[in-house]
Amino acid sequence: MSSPVCSEYNIALQDFNHHAFTTSEQHKDSTEARMTRDHSDLRKLKERVQTYNPFSADDESFRNIVTGVEATQNVNVDDLFVVGQRMVDKLVGQLAFTWSFKRKDKAKTLGDASAVKISTEESIDPALLFQRLIVISRAGDLSLGDVLEFELSPFPPSLFEASGVFRKPDKAQLARAIEELANKQSETAITSDIPKTESYVLDGGSLIHRVPWDKGTTYDTIANCYADFALRNYDTATVVFDGYQETPSTKDSTHERRQHRQHPLVSVTPGAVFRGTKDEFLSRGSNKQALINMIKQ
Known part of the structure; x- marks a missing residue:
């Protein structure tokens, strides 16, 4: 009951002394630091969506808008209600205290498919x-x-x-x-x-691993680094790549010998920012081929 009376005396004393008593924002979402962070996150989200548009009608693949990793056929997190209903159906008629859910029955996300294991012998x-x-x-x-x-x-x-290769x-x-x-x-x-010649022939597979990559750079910048490296060191050169198509080739045995785990497929676009490690990206033949196609352009 005395709070309204005390508040009037408090305001009168502040006016008399020409001082004002204020408090900071009590909710953390109203602070300046939080609002600055929210604006920064919103800007990053806008850039990711523009780079890997998940609502594009031309490309219906399920991908990560940050790394560009495309989902495999095993990823079914978009059908989580169907997966959950399937698990509930298996629970019918079972004892609740003895039943345990299997890891293989849960919904598969992109994080579960961070690497693909090559078939063993x-x-x-x-x-x-x-x-x-x-x-x-x-x-x-x-x-x-x-x-x-x-x-x-x-x-x-x-x-x-x-190993059979x-x-x-x-x-x-x-x-x-x-x-x-x-x-x-x-x-x-x-x-x-x-015949005498002044041209160089470079091994494209060795060249891909020779040039270092910087994190935070775009794929078109990485492709330009390879072109600049060849022109700066060899002037006139012919670069020969093996080719990393999905169809069988004479280099399949060599690729199988070198690979133990494969990184998921990444959507390589010129303006996309490279994230992850170089070795993981190059462990997938399709990723290599996409980068080679960009270098040729």
């Missing part, structure tokens, strides 16, 4: 393989001598590694053969067969 029992070959030798056209003529292995070890070529042996052939030829024969 299937092991084959040599004893089982030997038994099957014995059966074939007795029931088929092959004799036991023909069956045991080769090493018991699910693949030819002379051509394939243990082709063995690496012996480039040193090829270089020695070329050197021996050149030594047998005269200097005049070599110079007459090899």
Whole structure:
């Protein structure tokens, strides 16, 4: 009851002394720092939406508007109600205290697919393989001598590694053969067969890993760095890339040997900002190909 009376005395004393008593904003969302941060976040969100527009009618892929990572077919977070209903249906008729939800049944998000594991090798029992070959030798056209003529292995070890991919070529042996052939030829024969040229041929795969990337730069800036590097160091050069298409190629065995985990597919656009690490981005062949296409332009 005395609060209104005291407030009148308080106001009168402030007017008499020409002083005013004020308090700061009591709600944290009304502070200047919070409003500045909200404006900054709103500006960043606007830039992300303009770069990776999730409402574009031309591209209906499900992607992260910050990193540009595109979702795989396993991502079903947009159907979370269907996934939840499916989990509830499995719970019907079960004891509540003994039932446990499986991780594989929950909705898959983009965070769950941060890396894709390459399929592992299937092991084959040599004893089982030997038994099957014995059966074939007795029931088929092959004799036991023909069956045991080769090493018991699910693949030819002379051509394939243990992981099932082709063995690496012996480039040193090829270089020695070329050197021996050149030594047998005269200097005049070599110079007459090899035309003089002032052009360089660069390995595109090595060039991609040679130029460093700076975080916060756009993909078109990164592509221009490669062009500037080639012109600055080699003037006139021809860059040869392997090509990283989804179709099979002669370099598939080499790519499979180098890769253990794949980074998700990233939507590479000129104005998009590169985020993440360079090694993760280049672990996916489609990401490499998109960058190569931008460098060629």
